[in-house]
Amino acid sequence: MAKIKIDPVTRIEGHLAIEVDIDSNNNVIYAHSTGNLFRGFEKILIGRDPRDAVHLTQRICGVCPVSHCMASVNALENAFGYTPSDQARIIRNLILGSNFIASHILHFYHLAALDYIQGPEMEPWTPHYNTDCRLTSSQNQAIIDNYVAALEARRKAHEMAAIFAGKMPHVTTVLPGGVSVTPTSESISKFNMYLDWIIDFINNKYIPDVNTIADAYSDYFSIGVGNGNLLAYGVFDLDNTGNYKLFRRGVYTNGTISELDESLIKEYVMYSWYDNSDTNKHPSNGSTTPTPDKSGAYSWLKAPRYNGEPFELGPLARMTINGDYTNGISVMDRHLARAQEARKIAYAMKDWLLQLEPEVTSYDELTVPNSRVGVGLTEAPRGAVGHWIAISDSKISHYQVITPTCWNASPRDDNGNPGPIEGALVGTNVANVEKPIEILRIVHSYDPCTGCSVHVSRADREVISEFIVNPVR
Amino acid sequence: MEFKEKSLKRRNGSMRITRREFLKWAATSAAALGLSQLDLLRLEKVLADSSAPPVIWIQGASCSGCAISLLNVTDPTTVDDVLLNHISLKYHPNLSAVAGHMAMEKIEYEMIDKMGQFILVVEGSVPTSANGKYCIVGEKTDGTPWTMYQAVQDLAAKAKYVIAAGTCAAFGGIPGGNPNPTSVVHLDEIVEKNKVVNLPACPVHPTHLVKVILELISTGMPALDGEGRPKAFFSRKLHSNCPRRGTSRAKKIGEFGCMNGLGCNGPNTYIDCPLVKWNNGVNWCIGSNHPCIGCAYPGFPDAVSPFYKF
Numbered sequence: 065m066a067k068i069k070i071d072p073v074t075r076i077e078g079h080l081a082i083e084v085d086i087d088s089n090n091n092v093i094y095a096h097s098t099g100n101l102f103r104g105f106e107k108i109l110i111g112r113d114p115r116d117a118v119h120l121t122q123r124i125c126g127v128c129p130v131s132h133c134m135a136s137v138n139a140l141e142n143a144f145g146y147t148p149s150d151q152a153r154i155i156r157n158l159i160l161g162s163n164f165i166a167s168h169i170l171h172f173y174h175l176a177a178l179d180y181i182q183g184p185e186m187e188p189w190t191p192h193y194n195t196d197c198r199l200t201s202s203q204n205q206a207i208i209d210n211y212v213a214a215l216e217a218r219r220k221a222h223e224m225a226a227i228f229a230g231k232m233p234h235v236t237t238v239l240p241g242g243v244s245v246t247p248t249s250e251s252i253s254k255f256n257m258y259l260d261w262i263i264d265f266i267n268n269k270y271i272p273d274v275n276t277i278a279d280a281y282s283d284y285f286s287i288g289v290g291n292g293n294l295l296a297y298g299v300f301d302l303d304n305t306g307n308y309k310l311f312r313r314g315v316y317t318n319g320t321i322s323e324l325d326e327s328l329i330k331e332y333v334m335y336s337w338y339d340n341s342d343t344n345k346h347p348s349n350g351s352t353t354p355t356p357d358k359s360g361a362y363s364w365l366k367a368p369r370y371n372g373e374p375f376e377l378g379p380l381a382r383m384t385i386n387g388d389y390t391n392g393i394s395v396m397d398r399h400l401a402r403a404q405e406a407r408k409i410a411y412a413m414k415d416w417l418l419q420l421e422p423e424v425t426s427y428d429e430l431t432v433p434n435s436r437v438g439v440g441l442t443e444a445p446r447g448a449v450g451h452w453i454a455i456s457d458s459k460i461s462h463y464q465v466i467t468p469t470c471w472n473a474s475p476r477d478d479n480g481n482p483g484p485i486e487g488a489l490v491g492t493n494v495a496n497v498e499k500p501i502e503i504l505r506i507v508h509s510y511d512p513c514t515g516c517s518v519h520v521s522r523a524d525r526e527v528i529s530e531f532i533v534n535p536v537r
Numbered sequence: 538m539e540f541k542e543k544s545l546k547r548r549n550g551s552m553r554i555t556r557r558e559f560l561k562w563a564a565t566s567a568a569a570l571g572l573s574q575l576d577l578l579r580l581e582k583v584l585a586d587s588s589a590p591p592v593i594w595i596q597g598a599s600c601s602g603c604a605i606s607l608l609n610v611t612d613p614t615t616v617d618d619v620l621l622n623h624i625s626l627k628y629h630p631n632l633s634a635v636a637g638h639m640a641m642e643k644i645e646y647e648m649i650d651k652m653g654q655f656i657l658v659v660e661g662s663v664p665t666s667a668n669g670k671y672c673i674v675g676e677k678t679d680g681t682p683w684t685m686y687q688a689v690q691d692l693a694a695k696a697k698y699v700i701a702a703g704t705c706a707a708f709g710g711i712p713g714g715n716p717n718p719t720s721v722v723h724l725d726e727i728v729e730k731n732k733v734v735n736l737p738a739c740p741v742h743p744t745h746l747v748k749v750i751l752e753l754i755s756t757g758m759p760a761l762d763g764e765g766r767p768k769a770f771f772s773r774k775l776h777s778n779c780p781r782r783g784t785s786r787a788k789k790i791g792e793f794g795c796m797n798g799l800g801c802n803g804p805n806t807y808i809d810c811p812l813v814k815w816n817n818g819v820n821w822c823i824g825s826n827h828p829c830i831g832c833a834y835p836g837f838p839d840a841v842s843p844f845y846k847f
Contacts, residue, residue: 074633075634103718115843126603219616227819241790
């Protein structure tokens with residue numbers, strides 16, 4: 065038995081290492097996923113003004129800051145007992161939608177495509193693992209050209225977001241009570257121009273390029289196959305009841321879709337560098353005590369589980385749970401679902417833009433309550449994200465975040481169940497152990513973002529009273 | 538082939554005689570050496586690349602927001618032009634094609650081969666407790682974990698210049714916020730000060746970053762203030778350049794007017810945001826009716842929070 069270790073896994077956000085054991089035929093028989101960064105964000109939040117969480121938690125991730133912003137503002141408004149207006153809801157959707165599109169384009173071209181194409185023969189595209197390039201030279205060159213065009217496309221998606229976000233990455237305009245920005249006829253038109261340009265890019269470059277790669281690498285519809293469990297919290301509210309969304313929430317298990325019960329989410333730490341007393345906790349009362357030298361542990365990620373089972377999150381989960389994608393759960397299915405989701409969101413944004421009222425600012429000044437709890441569930445481009453807050457003496461007394469990559473790239477749980485990426489790697493044949501491109505392709509298909517996965521909450525304070533189990537939306 | 542031709546054409550403008558001579562020699566010796574036209578083209582590319590100033594980018598306790606911000610640059614030029622024609626990005630965790638052992642081999646090679654020549658860009662602060670285990674950059678070729686703490690020391694010692702990209706690297710940022718659970722430090726605390734250019738803001742402003750890289754390559758160290766920040770971008774407080782300075786006070790968020798009474802940190806924070814704005818000039822915080830949260834302030838977040846003073 066031999067081991068292959070990829071540390072660092074590049075072209076992801078954050079610090080991730082993958083170690084696999086292979087048998088004599090180079091088939092993966094065991095896989096370990098290791099998150100290699102711990103910052104202690106949630107501990108840093110304790111004692112601060114709850115409203116600051118919207119700005120601080122965005123800085124968990126520079127790739128999907130808007131998702132953390134939205135989860136945080138949802139958690140706060142849930143705790144404050146406030147429902148934002150339609151105008152604020154739509155502006156938030158437009159900012160979040162722009163971030164989804166920027167992230168999906170970045171992921172395909174700049175983080176994943178180099179696993180399938182021969183990049184330019186210069187740094188940072190050399191050296192590389194290109195042992196299995198199957199595209200014709202003209203196909204290859206077209207995607208290289210689009211790699212450069214995609215730099216412009218994702219930049220424009222950020223410029224589009226900034227019209228209502230103030231700046232990107234890291235949004236300024238979204239806060240409990242609404243948004244600070246006032247749309248004007250001019251800014252709405254400008255947004256629309258960006259959106260048309262980006263829709264053209266998605267339709268005429270992004271989706272055709274993903275299809276080209278899916279055709280050439282069709283065996284990847286049966287490589288990196290998931291465990292059959294998909295989960296989504298849902299995102300993009302279409303009314304202010306929170307019941308009607310562009311992507312509904314739900315749980316998919318081997319072909320059956322059921323309702324999500326948020327109370328069934330727990331985190332386990334037997335194989336994480338946290339004290340064992342932290343295990344099997346719901347995030348509303350989760351505790352986290354870093355123990356960097358704990359023996360047997362191998363990751364800074366905890367192992368989130370739903371009803372005790374590992375679940376895969378992301379565009380494929382959202383698209384499958386909503387019936388928009390039905391093909392399967394594999395490396396190529398993840399790429400196809402992600403591209404098709406970008407198109408679905410972009411077209412929805414065209415409609416939302418028409419619903420905006422020019423010259424109307426939607427912000428209500430809210431009083432920070434003395435003692436409350438709240439939960440905010442939404443989606444990041446790479447999957448469901450949840451924030452759980454408790455407020456005491458008008459300060460944050462407890463804050464817990466579970467990010468999508470914490471699910472996807474999680475280590476084993478206390479029952480020994482591997483995380484989704486760990487499970488998907490098992491059975492994969494590696495052609496060249498020096499250049500294990502197959503492993504990179506599988507890992508990259510999940511769009512991991514381990515900066516997001518960093519975890520800690522305050523160990524000595526459990527707030528259970530007043531906890532609202534049903535999320536605001 | 539438009540992509541490759543463009544890169545070669547632009548680079549030819551700054552070719553060196555030695556390189557030209559070498560290529561001429563290689564062309565005339567091609568048959569004897571068994572080189573094809575394709576081989577010659579590859580040779581030319583290798584030489585073109587190695588003549589570009591090398592840059593190594595590493596990430597510590599960061600969120601990759603500064604790397605994403607770099608991709609947003611438009612002034613003085615766009616990121617594809619920077620990557621293709623101005624620098625040779627030897628390693629970047631988000632952009633490098635290579636991973637794992639080969640990536641670490643590359644960094645170790647570049648460290649030795651380009652000693653004293655490369656520009657090191659550091660994103661994120663540096664955890665020091667638990668022997669640095671809170672952030673591992675990768676596994677070294679000898680099989681040991683390379684902590685961010687060690688990586689910064691190893692690479693900075695051999696770099697010509699070090700850029701602290703963003704508030705985390707420059708001043709500690711949110712990972713260094715109270716109670717600073719991983720005991721992060723910022724670059725000035727572990728790197729010789731005369732090497733480091735601090736570019737605070739969360740994220741780093743891409744125009745600041747690219748202008749500094751180009752200035753370091755073309756003329757050397759820019760004039761810095763007492764905090765190690767380039768005077769060109771950080772000599773005046775945001776409030777001094779703010780177009781809302783002197784307008785009537787906004788009474789609540791979302792209204793037009795000076796937000797000094799709502800917790801705006803513009804009067805404390807040295808940065809030229811009102812002039813450069815963000816995202817290709819599309820918008821900026823105050824332009825969207827929101828107070829400055831002081832993300833470029835040395836004490837961010839502790840010294841400037843709570844962000845809302847009402």
